[in-house]
Amino acid sequence: xxxxxxMQVQSAPExxxxxxxxxxxxxxxxxxxxxxxxxxSLYLFVDRVTPEQYADFRAFCAAxxxxxDTPLLLEPMKETKQ
Numbered sequence: 013x014x015x016x017x018x019m020q021v022q023s024a025p026e027x028x029x030x031x032x033x034x035x036x037x038x039x040x041x042x043x044x045x046x047x048x049x050x051x052x053s054l055y056l057f058v059d060r061v062t063p064e065q066y067a068d069f070r071a072f073c074a075a076x077x078x079x080x081d082t083p084l085l086l087e088p089m090k091e092t093k094q
Contacts, residue, residue, distance in 0.1 A: 025082035037076040
C-alpha cells in the first residue's frame with residue numbers, strides 16, 4: 013500500500029505471531045518510505061476438531077480474525093510553520 017501524499021500513519025497494528033496446537037498465524041507490517049507492506053499467513057495443523065476441543069479452536073479462529081481485522085489508520089500530515 014502506498015500512503016497518499018499529504019497523509020501519514022496515525023496508528024499501525026503491532027506485529028502478531030501466535031502458535032497453538034490448532035494452527036498458527038502471523039501478521040507483520042513494514043514501512044519503507046511511503047510504502048507499507050503487510051504480510052500475513054495462517055496455517056491449520058488439524059483436519060478435525062472434537063466437540064471437546066471446539067471452544068478452544070473457536071477462540072483460536074476468533075483471535076486470528078481479530079488480528080487480521082485490525083485497521084491501519086491514516087491522518088492528514090500536520091503543517092509545519094517555517
